[in-house]
Amino acid sequence: MSTPYNAMELMICCAARLLEDGRTAAVGTGVPCAAAMLAQRTHAPHLVMLFEAGGIAPQLPTMPISVGDSRSFHRAVMATSMADIMETCQRGLVDYTFLGGAQIDPYGNLNSTLIGGDYVHPKVRLPGSGGANDLASLCWRIFVVTNHDRRRFVEKLDFLTTPGYLTGPGAREQAGLPPGTGPYRVITDLAVMSYDDETKRMQVHSLHPGVTLAQVRAATGFELGVREPLAVTEPPTPGELRILREEVDPHRYVIGRC
Amino acid sequence: MSTPYNAMELMICCAARLLEDGRTAAVGTGVPCAAAMLAQRTHAPHLVMLFEAGGIAPQLPTMPISVGDSRSFHRAVMATSMADIMETCQRGLVDYTFLGGAQIDPYGNLNSTLIGGDYVHPKVRLPGSGGANDLASLCWRIFVVTNHDRRRFVEKLDFLTTPGYLTGPGAREQAGLPPGTGPYRVITDLAVMSYDDETKRMQVHSLHPGVTLAQVRAATGFELGVREPLAVTEPPTPGELRILREEVDPHRYVIGRC
């Protein structure tokens, strides 16, 4: 019988398993950082973490609070500039990035700029792109880890802050974004989504244990296809949970969030 | 009665006197370096020297052999990159530069690329621009210090490596070079030349002691105007010569060259 786990722990494990050894990941604080740290301690010891403010391959003593705080380059091999990190992405040397947002659409486009009203008088002003648009434009594979609900998974964004597949097949290339880049997986508390190779629309890739397709569709504000055969997400192993709880996040900063 | 001096000593003194205190000068090895060091030890203690390879405000223990050797940033305030130095010029923060060349024309354009033949088979291949074209494009005032003869002062260059006033009034601006920049003085073993405000052509500004206008014109391969009233160059003072010989160039690396 398997060890009990919470949704956050499952999401982190799902993300960690998708990070291949010897690759580079531009990560932020929280889940991405936890996922990368877990991957390093399991199947991907040579996974390299980069932080947008300039930290390269740090040995994190604890979860950073900010992508720019001193933890983000603790015992790093280099502490450099934001431009150096972003240009490493622009040269094509960064494989993964993790992003979030208040809204995501069927093509994996993200909104972190505003909700409601108009541009001059938004109902809610959000931070804006930060480095998200840059990382989503320049890294090879985009991961999104987020909670799954209809307010977040919408047919039409209030503002397209950060590029997913934009309007669909060929749209990124047409806009001038580097070929071969784009959204890869969306990991939520209900399921893992991938993108249809033809339509570039989000599709259910695997359902978390005990979750039905109907539940996922009910929590999604747009038509959601299915990748056949629809798999069930592997639950976290006791080993993953032990490392996550004892080594990666002993203070439960991230895994304690739900 | 005045101390005896040689032509090199006179040229260095002429150059040094034209460097104002509190200004910046992108200098090379040899005469420019000696002139800047002399200026710092006389009227311009706050003159700042920059070397193209990255040295900022060094305290030179001896003449550098190369603009990139370790002397060029000995006890400097910063050792940086070539781009940082050139971009400081491009931003408009560098007042003076010193250049030379195998040929100079009436508009102060310089050739340091080739002599004779054609581009593919030159009779003599020379180094090319190096940083000269950049410094002549981006610094405010260009000085040339050189020996004066008809092979060097020519009506038409074999190759226009480095911009002076190009084809005359307005030509630099027309080409896109920053307004307000350009050739300022040419200092030779015979005279000091400046440029006519209207025509942008070289003109005799002052004759060195004992030199006649006829001599200068005989040594020049193009028609050379005169700035009236034609002055006589002030000879080096005993004080200048003492500093030059005892402090700036005790080993006579530069002043021993003639």
Add this chain to the structure above:
Amino acid sequence: MNILSQGEGALFSDPSADRARQFFVEKPRALTDKVMTVTEAVHRFIHDDDYFASGGFGCARIPTAVLHEILRQGPKRLSFAGHTATHDFQILCAGNGLGRGPTLAAVDIAYIVGLEARGLSAHARRVMESGEVACTEWTNYTLAVRFKAAAMGVPFLPARSMLGTDTFRHSAARVVACPFTGEKVALLPALYPDVAAIHVHEADRYGNCRIRGTTVADLDLARAARRLIITCERLIPGDDIRQDPSRTVIPFFCVDAVCEVPFGSYPGNMPYEYFSDEDHLRQWLAAEKDVTTFGAFLETHIYGVGDFADYLQRCGGLSRLQELRRHEFLLHRGM
């Protein structure tokens, strides 16, 4: 150049390299003593209607003393580069919407109103949702590129970001095809701030600076700014700088004022010096929820405060700062 598409956003600063040169030709470049108080530096170098930019990364290596002094000196109607802006932006927003100021008139937005994982600033949201501050959208990298263009002395630089998004549509960038390869790029106009403030670890009296840890966009910002105020943890002798010129990252001729402000990034983190004061940042976020409470909070922590040392005293003084030093070095974790 043949423009394929163009953002609708406004430019809040002049990208002309020639007009910047006309300013820089007059800028003093001698090695002279620039040490002064923050009050004097802000008074002399930050003027009403200036375009202002601030260094560091939101809650890390920020020039807090300069930001507080801007509020104390009253209306500036600044345009601001909202680049990785978290607590720094939160401070400036306190000068709007509360009967003083306005401190902010326009913002180039890459990241604002948030404090990363700490949450959103209620007051910054009020200010930015009111419509009283003009906005143009960018990203962390493209704003950094705009500083880099100015630092290089060119009117624009290309980047492959922002393409195809509403972020681009609300920016002032323009898309062209590379004349060598046909690859589409966004051209970013140079951003020459009228004035910038950067907090560093060490500087000499002339303004030669050393920074440890990530430099974010500060090396380009220092060169891009027409005027530059440096606050430093420690003034060091000029001779120390000359002993190891490889460690200098900002040269003196970029700098107009050098202010020694120990713990000057508080409540932010200063790498290798002290960690951020998360309790104090939580108090800010809490106080902002109610306008009256926030007004009183600002009176206690900024307007009614003599100088930055006084502010530090009110926030727990040396004993609190000692704790934050222990946190920075993880001594509280037994390291």
Add this chain to the structure above:
Amino acid sequence: MNILSQGEGALFSDPSADRARQFFVEKPRALTDKVMTVTEAVHRFIHDDDYFASGGFGCARIPTAVLHEILRQGPKRLSFAGHTATHDFQILCAGNGLGRGPTLAAVDIAYIVGLEARGLSAHARRVMESGEVACTEWTNYTLAVRFKAAAMGVPFLPARSMLGTDTFRHSAARVVACPFTGEKVALLPALYPDVAAIHVHEADRYGNCRIRGTTVADLDLARAARRLIITCERLIPGDDIRQDPSRTVIPFFCVDAVCEVPFGSYPGNMPYEYFSDEDHLRQWLAAEKDVTTFGAFLETHIYGVGDFADYLQRCGGLSRLQELRRHEFLLHRGM
């Protein structure tokens, strides 16, 4: 983009950012041990018909061991970035016009054939006047900008240099007007060398590098190059690098080979280590005047030499290197 004027020079490398990305996506980026001999590094990473670039400043911090090994391994027909190139270029030219090689097929020229105040290289002149090496003209800054464009991952960058000259006419640059200001700029195509070699003070086994003194164009070159060979004065433990990450200037993922070569910049200068051997450089210049003499000189100093340590031995060995250390620190001047 609307091209106002255009150089006639040839491009010897591909400025495409997308094709560079297709290479870099495959480039290993794990922290793995890359220590190997210069012979192995040159054999594995410098191929016939490659575009090659070399770091430092002509006679300062140059990767001499790599340059000698290129000659020893025979024909490479390289394209080369002649950027501040003095003794380094002089070495490569020795592979042309003497019955071996050719080592050089094409050169992007900013500075070649000269050794600054030391004079012109007779043999480099012979090679470059023969017409057997294809040429395009640039300048020290614009070649550095071409590396910077590649390092940034964009296909071009603008600069305000070369305008209006024959240098421009024989370059591959193009002039456009800035779409924001109308200011004319020269667009420089990105230069991604197939391979570069850079000599540094210290590196760890993974390729994280430290440089003291001026960096010239090497930080951009390291990022621009598809493959990178590092030679270092000293290998240091990876833990030393992590103790002070602010001192790292080239990150490991740019690097393919790390070769420990003490005195590796000889006969060039290595800042804070040893000064240039001006006597040896004079011998080179003298030997070049006569082809037969030069052939014998090369046999003695390169072709007949086992490795770089053997070369150092033939040039006076440790006692000479000790003198050069004293010169670097001016001890011979009583400092």
